[in-house]
Amino acid sequence: MIRLEVDAFSYDGTEQVLVGPVLQVHPGDHVVVTGASGSGKTTLLRLLAGLTGSDAGAAFTGSITLDDERLDFAGSEQDPRIDAARWSEQVAYVAQGAWGQLSMMSATVGEEIAFGPANRGVPAGQLRARVDAVAESLGLTPLLERDPRRLSGGQLQRTLIAAAMVQRSRVLVLDEPFQGLDDDAAAEVAAALEVLRREGTGIVVSAPILPAPILPAPILPAPMLPAPIPAEAAPRSARVLALAGGRPVFDGSLADARTAGLDRFGIGTMGDPPAIGEAPERPEPAAAGAALLELRNVSFRYPQQHGAPHGTGLRGVGFSVSSGEIIALRGPNGSGKSTLLQHLNGLLRADSGSIAVDGTPIRSQPTGSFAAVVGYLFQDTDQQLFERTVLREVAYGPRSIGRRRPDAERRAAAALDEVGLQAVSQAHPYELGFVQRRLVALASLLATGPRLWALDEPTAGLDAPAREVMAALLRAHARGGGAVVLATHDAAFAETVAHRSLWLDDGRIVTQGGTEHG
Secondary structure (H helix, E strand, O other), X not given: OEEEEEEEEEOOOOOEEEOOOEEEEOOOOEEEEEEOOOXXXXXHHHHHOOOOOHHHOOEEEEEEEEOOEEEEEEOOOOOOOOOHHHHHHHEEEEOOOHHHHOOOOOOOHXXXXXXXXXXXXXXXXXXXXXXXXXXXXXXXXXXXXXOHHHOOHHHHHHHHHHHHHOOOOXXXXXEOOOOOOOHHHHHHHHHHHHHHHHOOOEEEEEEOEEOOEEOOOOOOOOOOOOOOOOOOXXXXXXXXXXXXXXXXXXXXXHHHHOOOOHHHHOOEEOXXXXXXXXXXXXXXOOOOOXXXXXXXXXXXXXXXXXXXXXOOOEEEEEEEEOOOOEEEEEOOOOOOHHXXXXXXXXXXXXXXXXXXXXXEEOOOOOHHHHOOOEEEEOOOHHHHOOOOOHHHHHHHHHHHXXXXXXXXXXXXXXXXHHOOXXXXXXXXXXXOOHHHHHHHHHHHHHHHOOOEEEEEOOOOOOOHHHHHHHHHHHHHHHHOOOEXXXXXXXHHXXXXXXXXXXXXXXXXXXXXXXXXXO
């Protein structure tokens, strides 16, 4: 159906980021492209999607064959130009980073899902049936009338996957589609992909870690599936193409990949905890009035827009966090985790109840006034990167709280060294890969020095080495007297790093308690 042969690929005169991989996808194939950060996964998937980068100075030598049509590329101005609209009719693509893919022209989730085929003239009745079927398969039916800009990160991720699936393309290419999804949502996506695969769609998925295999079961008529499907699973028949430094280091079955020692290339396995040594001891509970963070009966409701239902807010949330504590906020997509975090630095303001950070109530102060005591890491960290060099980006935080430029740049350089990015301090942040951009945002927190860190899905999309860096930095911050509140679906990470977990559902804390070591 589609075959990609990459002799070499480079961006705008830089060193080659891909050398030698060959990827062929037949009807009903499921291919996992895996590798650590910077291995070339995203570049490979973009090439499958017809995005050769020639209009941006990239040089691609190799070929792409779609059905019987072969396109040869020599890295010159005479190379063929791919019509992205026509290509996407055959090869649908969901890129990494959900927020940047919204059409911004749809008032509801249903309209967002229907956007592509509607522009291709699919009749309204047929399109409605398609949208309803895809939404049901991905658990999106209750959200069809919601404003897509008011979704949680995981809900938005499923919406974009639905928008690709509804096009009924023959190949579906997904760059880290499980990023930010809770276990139930990830299992729904895995099940929906398996239905498409069994109907003949070729599936290509990238991931920084190896997925779990779907256990063998009798083949059932579509759309029925054996249940349950593990979160982020792939069929046992899946093929794995592993990359390291842009070169293929493994090409074979999923079963063989899981015993091939790919951890030496920074490729972990789903469910593995970060390797950071002994579990931390839980600090003593805060004395009355001495908590670093305290929430009392906090409630919040999003304003209604265009007659659409409200998004999940908060309902009577209360807890405290001591210095030295790491707290994990857990629960399904849309349960209120991100909403809660955005109250900790004043991005959102409670309708009722109270929040105090380091003894200071959050009321009507400007959001920026909390930068010295609360550091916030967005789920999509690209939303908070804006400077023209990495060093300037990381130095912005300390400058904003009154540090002089030499001191701010010294702190920024030290923070970049801690996250392993000192060598790219003069690069533009958007020249870096996804994982490096996330670490740049974390370095900004380190340089600014707030005592409380509020982190939204900090391990989403991270490879195994970066998860270990993240875990070590969180522990070091807590040992130094700081505190961390993180929203996460990464159970293994939470159980290794956090002292206790708070479980949210529908804007309420439903359970709370220690992790395995708590």
